[in-house]
Structure formats: structure tokens, C-alpha cells
Amino acid sequence: MSLLSVHDLKVHFPVRTGKFGDGKSVVKAVDGVDLTIDVNETLAVVGESGCGKSTTGNAILGLAPVTGGKIFFEGRDLSGLSKAERKHVWREMQVVFQDPVSALNPRRTIAQSIAEPLVIHNFPPAEIAARVDELMTLVGLNRDQRDRRPGALSGGQRQRVVIARALALNPKLIICDEPVSALDVSIQSQILNLLIRLQDELGLSYLFIAHDLSVVRHIADRVVIMYLGVVVEQGPTAEVFANPVHPYTEALISAIPLPDPSLRGKRKRIVLKGDLPSPLNPPVGCPFVTRCQLAESQCETDRPPLEPITETRMKRCFVRQH
Amino acid sequence: MTNTTSSKPLSSWQQAWQSDLAWKFRHSPIAVVSLVITVLLVLSAVFAPLVAPYNPFDPGSLNLMNGFTAPLTPNAFTGDEFLLGTDDQGRDVFSTILYGMRISLFVGFAAVTLGLLIGVTLGLIAGYFGGWIDAVIMRIADVQLTFPSILVAMLIFGVAKGFTPVEYRDEVAIWVLVIAIGLSDWVQFARVVRGATLVEVNKEYVQAAKLIGRSAWSIIFGHILRNVLSPVLVIATISLALAIIAEATLSFLGAGAPPTQPSLGTLIRVGQGFLFSGEWWILLFPSVTLLSLALAVNLLGDWLRDALNPKLK
Numbered sequence: 001m002s003l004l005s006v007h008d009l010k011v012h013f014p015v016r017t018g019k020f021g022d023g024k025s026v027v028k029a030v031d032g033v034d035l036t037i038d039v040n041e042t043l044a045v046v047g048e049s050g051c052g053k054s055t056t057g058n059a060i061l062g063l064a065p066v067t068g069g070k071i072f073f074e075g076r077d078l079s080g081l082s083k084a085e086r087k088h089v090w091r092e093m094q095v096v097f098q099d100p101v102s103a104l105n106p107r108r109t110i111a112q113s114i115a116e117p118l119v120i121h122n123f124p125p126a127e128i129a130a131r132v133d134e135l136m137t138l139v140g141l142n143r144d145q146r147d148r149r150p151g152a153l154s155g156g157q158r159q160r161v162v163i164a165r166a167l168a169l170n171p172k173l174i175i176c177d178e179p180v181s182a183l184d185v186s187i188q189s190q191i192l193n194l195l196i197r198l199q200d201e202l203g204l205s206y207l208f209i210a211h212d213l214s215v216v217r218h219i220a221d222r223v224v225i226m227y228l229g230v231v232v233e234q235g236p237t238a239e240v241f242a243n244p245v246h247p248y249t250e251a252l253i254s255a256i257p258l259p260d261p262s263l264r265g266k267r268k269r270i271v272l273k274g275d276l277p278s279p280l281n282p283p284v285g286c287p288f289v290t291r292c293q294l295a296e297s298q299c300e301t302d303r304p305p306l307e308p309i310t311e312t313r314m315k316r317c318f319v320r321q322h
Numbered sequence: 323m324t325n326t327t328s329s330k331p332l333s334s335w336q337q338a339w340q341s342d343l344a345w346k347f348r349h350s351p352i353a354v355v356s357l358v359i360t361v362l363l364v365l366s367a368v369f370a371p372l373v374a375p376y377n378p379f380d381p382g383s384l385n386l387m388n389g390f391t392a393p394l395t396p397n398a399f400t401g402d403e404f405l406l407g408t409d410d411q412g413r414d415v416f417s418t419i420l421y422g423m424r425i426s427l428f429v430g431f432a433a434v435t436l437g438l439l440i441g442v443t444l445g446l447i448a449g450y451f452g453g454w455i456d457a458v459i460m461r462i463a464d465v466q467l468t469f470p471s472i473l474v475a476m477l478i479f480g481v482a483k484g485f486t487p488v489e490y491r492d493e494v495a496i497w498v499l500v501i502a503i504g505l506s507d508w509v510q511f512a513r514v515v516r517g518a519t520l521v522e523v524n525k526e527y528v529q530a531a532k533l534i535g536r537s538a539w540s541i542i543f544g545h546i547l548r549n550v551l552s553p554v555l556v557i558a559t560i561s562l563a564l565a566i567i568a569e570a571t572l573s574f575l576g577a578g579a580p581p582t583q584p585s586l587g588t589l590i591r592v593g594q595g596f597l598f599s600g601e602w603w604i605l606l607f608p609s610v611t612l613l614s615l616a617l618a619v620n621l622l623g624d625w626l627r628d629a630l631n632p633k634l635k
Binding site: 061063086091094095097098104117120 | 525526529530531532534535536540545548
């Protein structure tokens with residue numbers, strides 16, 4: 001049994017349109033997403049801004065309203081939970097946000113922020129103090145930084161505090177919503193290696209939301225590529241990177257910077273034309289049809305289904321078969 | 323992991339002295355002078371029984387023969403001399419000002435506190451919950467804003483007076499003033515706090531607190547409140563000046579502090595009756611005191627607003 005499984009998740013937001021806000025329309029931020037995460041696995045969700053990857057994470061956490069579909073955590077349906085049941089689920093499922101500046105209350109000390117989940121869940125004070133020390137050591141923070149406020153820490157240190165707070169209640173799943181994209185490149189690898197180490201030591205599972213493919217390649221076991229609210233391709237990270245099937249995945253991978261300058265210019269670089277279509281008015285057929293170099297007439301009219309290529313890989317494309 | 327700031331821990335006084343705000347304060351002569359005047363006036367009002375040479379509300383110490391004594395001139399009948407002269411009943415103007423300022427300041431502080439409590443609470447609720455709660459609270463605020471606040475205060479004062487039995491009116495008059503001014507004052511607190519709350523709610527630490535299982539009220543008062551307080555401090559200071567003036571206005575119009583407990587406004591109302599008969603000091607000195615108090619507090623508020631505004635560096 002997988003730790004988390006999401007079936008046909010839909011998150012639609014009603015919006016007002018028109019000059020006087022009299023028109024009504026629906027933004028399909030997430031429109032039928034399926035994914036599963038096993039114990040001790042890292043699943044990366046990749047896509048550009050506005051593709052619905054963060055909304056998927058928020059819906060799983062219960063921060064975004066679920067329009068349709070089911071979310072199962074340890075086999076338990078998360079829809080229609082009472083507040084108390086939700087609180088219980090949140091002990092097992094925590095989050096690390098993108099921006100460590102706004103993820104910490106500027107007026108609380110590091111120790112207070114890390115202790116907050118323990119206080120809310122009524123741990124005895126002596127245990128809290130010991131646990132905070134333990135967590136700070138675990139994430140590589142110095143214990144004499146306990147009484148600092150976030151303003152006195154660097155971005156990387158703040159993100160360590162956020163990770164320590166997420167770990168406080170011993171969760172099984174951590175939703176990492178672009179946890180390194182607000183950090184300096186030199187700090188990114190430190191935080192990624194910390195996340196990998198914590199996963200090994202604590203047996204965590206990650207839902208890793210990202211737009212940076214080199215980061216994803218470093219950390220993820222499997223990867224899901226999203227475009228305009230739907231999954232366009234998924235599979236084991238190594239296979240997807242070595243042999244992308246969907247033209248969108250191909251374009252994304254061709255955009256990864258190469259560390260070796262002598263290889264630059266030799267690789268085929270696919271530059272996508274145009275912008276992401278407005279989610280208010282998505283294409284009828286394949287969501288990617290407006291920017292696809294391979295588009296055929298069928299792509300304009302019919303939406304391709306998400307179909308298996310191999311046992312572990314899926315793609316959503318009429319043209320590319322493997 | 324390296325230590326980023328100085329090694330020696332500072333005491334909270336040292337920290338306060340070294341803060342940006344304290345530095346800006348020390349380099350603003352207007353702020354320093356305003357604070358000195360405010361503190362002097364507040365202290366002399368608080369310690370009025372020790373500072374004032376007479377107790378103007380002790381009928382036993384009054385001598386009607388001392389009435390209308392000019393400042394610093396011996397009385398023609400008794401030979402007594404008064405720093406700022408006396409009023410028609412022989413009360414020392416200096417002492418009545420000190421005692422009057424007590425009432426003015428009490429009403430001002432209490433009214434601002436009331437307006438602040440109501441406004442901050444409603445602003446937090448409106449900003450955090452949004453939706454129809456927000457719409458209802460902010461529409462009430464908008465409606466109240468369309469009336470001048472002094473009018474709202476007079477309305478509340480009149481209604482409250484109508485419901486109070488005659489024999490208690492003088493006793494409760496001060497509290498009615500506090501409620502009237504406080505209720506006319508909450509709107510600006512609510513609007514500013516709502517705006518600041520809307521910003522904080524979307525920050526990720528609030529989302530994180532939800533995921534930890536904190537209740538909405540615990541998030542509002544445990545997390546958001548402290549982060550929206552600096553604009554509140556500015557408004558509270560400026561409101562204090564406005565509340566003191568509002569109290570004086572109401573008292574001047576006869577709708578405020580009763581003659582048995584005269585505030586600065588009551589003293590001005592009494593004094594203006596003698597202006598054209600030559601006893602100018604009965605009007606002038608309370609007016610100058612009110613002006614200095616309101617001006618000093620207002621300048622302090624203005625300075626605070628500029629000092630806390632990062633865009634005006």
C-alpha cells in the first residue's frame with residue numbers, strides 16, 4: 001500500500017470576469033491529477049508557474065478546496081475529515097515552504113518556532129526543550145542560536161529551522177513546496193543533501209514540488225511532469241531524463257544548463273514558443289497543443305489520455321509513442 | 323554555522339537604546355521636544371494633588387473674595403497672589419488646569435484604549451476570516467466614516483444621557499464620554515489592522531501554523547496580532563491627540579464633562595464667558611495648555627509614523 005495516493009484530483013476556483021465582474025468562469029488549477037508516493041520515496045512534481053503543482057500540494061494538505069477526486073493517506077480517505085481528525089493527519093504530514101523569510105514569524109525565536117507544533121499538541125515542557133535541542137542538532141543548527149530571531153539568520157539557516165519545525169511531530173510525509181528555489185545555489189545543495197540525509201535517517205517520504213530540473217534529478221526517485229493542471233508524463237527520474245517522451249518534457253530537459261562548457265552548443269535546444277495559455281481558456285484538445293512542434297490535427301480537437309508506456313511510465317501524447 | 327552578530331548579549335535597555343527607532347528619535351529635535359512636553363504635562367496631571375498649590379474642588383479652601391484675581395497681581399481684598407489668576411469663584415486657574423488636564427487625559431487614554439481594543443479585534447477578524455464577516459464589519463465601518471466622528475460621539479452621548487437617571491448623570495458623564503469617543507474612533511484601527519492582517523494571512527508562517535493544528539483564534543492572537551501592531555501604535559498616538567480635542571469639543575459644547583469635574587474643555591467653555599469682560603486669563607491658560615498637549619502628542623504621532631515607515635527613509 002502506498003503512503004499517499006491521489007486519484008483524479010480536481011481543484012477548480014470560481015472567478016469573476018468581465019468589465020463589471022458579472023461574468024463567471026472557472027480556473028481549473030488542477031484538473032484530474034493521479035499520483036502515488038510510497039514509503040521512503042521522493043516524488044517530484046515539476047512544471048512551470050501556474051501549472052497547478054503547488055495547488056496539488058495545498059489540496060493534499062487541506063489548504064486548498066478539493067473540487068473532485070480522492071486523496072488517500074495510509075489508505076484513509078482525507079475528504080470530509082472533522083477538525084480533530086485533520087489535526088491528527090497533520091501530525092503525519094507536514095510542509096516545507098518556498099520562502100523561509102515568510103515561513104517564520106519574525107517576532108518568535110528559533111526555539112519558539114520549532115517548539116510550536118509540540119506546544120500545540122500538548123507535549124510536556126521538559127520534553128519540548130529536549131526535543132527542540134534534538135531537532136536543531138538533527139538539521140545542523142547550532143544550539144546557541146536557540147534565542148535568535150529569524151532576522152539574524154541566513155536563508156539557509158532559516159530553511160533549516162523550517163525543516164526542524166516540520167519534523168517536530170515525526171511526520172511520515174513532507175510536502176516540499178519549492179524548498180530550495182529561494183536560496184542561493186551554493187546553499188541549495190546543502191539543503192538538498194540535508195533532506196536526503198533526513199530521508200535516510202527517518203524513513204521520510206517527500207512530495208517535492210519544483211521547477212528546477214537539476215534539483216529534481218538530484219533528489220527524486222520518480223518524477224511527474226505537469227502542464228496546465230494535468231500530468232503530461234511520469235516515470236522514474238533516470239528514465240525520464242534519459243529518454244523524455246512528451247515534447248514538453250523534452251523541452252524542459254533541453255533547457256537544463258550544462259556544467260561542461262565544451263558540451264554547450266552541441267545539444268539540441270528546444271525553445272518553446274509563446275506563453276502558457278490562460279487557465280481561464282485552456283485549449284480544447286491537448287493542453288500543450290498551442291506550443292507543441294509536433295502538433296497534429298487530432299491534438300487540436302481531442303484530449304489525449306494519460307496512457308502507460310512501460311510498467312512504470314505514463315505519457316499524455318498522441319504523436320509520441322515511446 | 324557561524325555566529326553572525328556580536329558576541330556579548332545586550333540588556334533589553336541597551337538594545338532599545340541602540341535600535342533604529344531610538345537613533346531616529348535622538349536625531350529629531352521635534353520628537354524630543356514633543357516627548358518632553360508630553361511627559362511634563364502628563365506627569366503634572368497625574369501628580370496634580372502634589373503639584374497644584376490648591377485643591378480647586380475643595381469648597382472649604384475657596385474664598386469667593388479671591389474671584390477674578392489677575393495673574394501675578396495681589397488680590398485687592400485678600401492680598402493673595404495667584405500664578406495664573408483665579409476664576410469667578412476664586413479658584414486658582416493653575417490648579418484647575420492641572421486637575422482639568424487629568425480628566426482630559428483620562429478620557430483621551432481610556433477612549434483610545436476602547437477604540438483600539440474594538441478596532442484591532444474587529445480588524446483582525448475581518449482580515450483573517452474574510453468573506454461575509456469581513457463585508458459586514460467593513461460596511462459598518464464605512465457607514466460610520468461618512469459621519470464626522472464628533473457627530474457620532476454627540477449622538478452616543480445624547481442617547482446615553484437619555485437612558486441615565488438624572489441623579490447619576492454627573493457621575494457617569496466621564497464614562498459616557500469615554501464610550502462615545504471610543505466608539506467614534508474604532509474605524510481607523512479596524513481598517514489599518516484589516517489591511518495589515520490581509521498581508522500576514524498570506525504569509526507562509528500562518529499556513530504552517532494551520533498545518534500544525536493551531537486554531538484560528540490562536541493564530542490570530544498568537545501570531546498575527548504582534549505583527550500588525552506597529553501601525554496601530556502610530557494611529558493610537560494620533561488618536562490620543564484627536565480624542566483629547568474631541569473631549570474638549572464635547573465639553574465646550576456642554577455635552578461633556580460636568581462643571582463639578584471640569585476638563586480643559588469645560589474650563590474653556592467657562593472662560594470664554596469672561597473674555598470680553600476683561601478676565602482673559604480664565605480662557606487663555608486652559609486653551610494654551612490644551613493646544614500644547616494636543617500639538618505635542620500630534621507631532622509625536624507624526625514623527626512616529628514617519629520613523630516607522632520604511633518608504634520615507
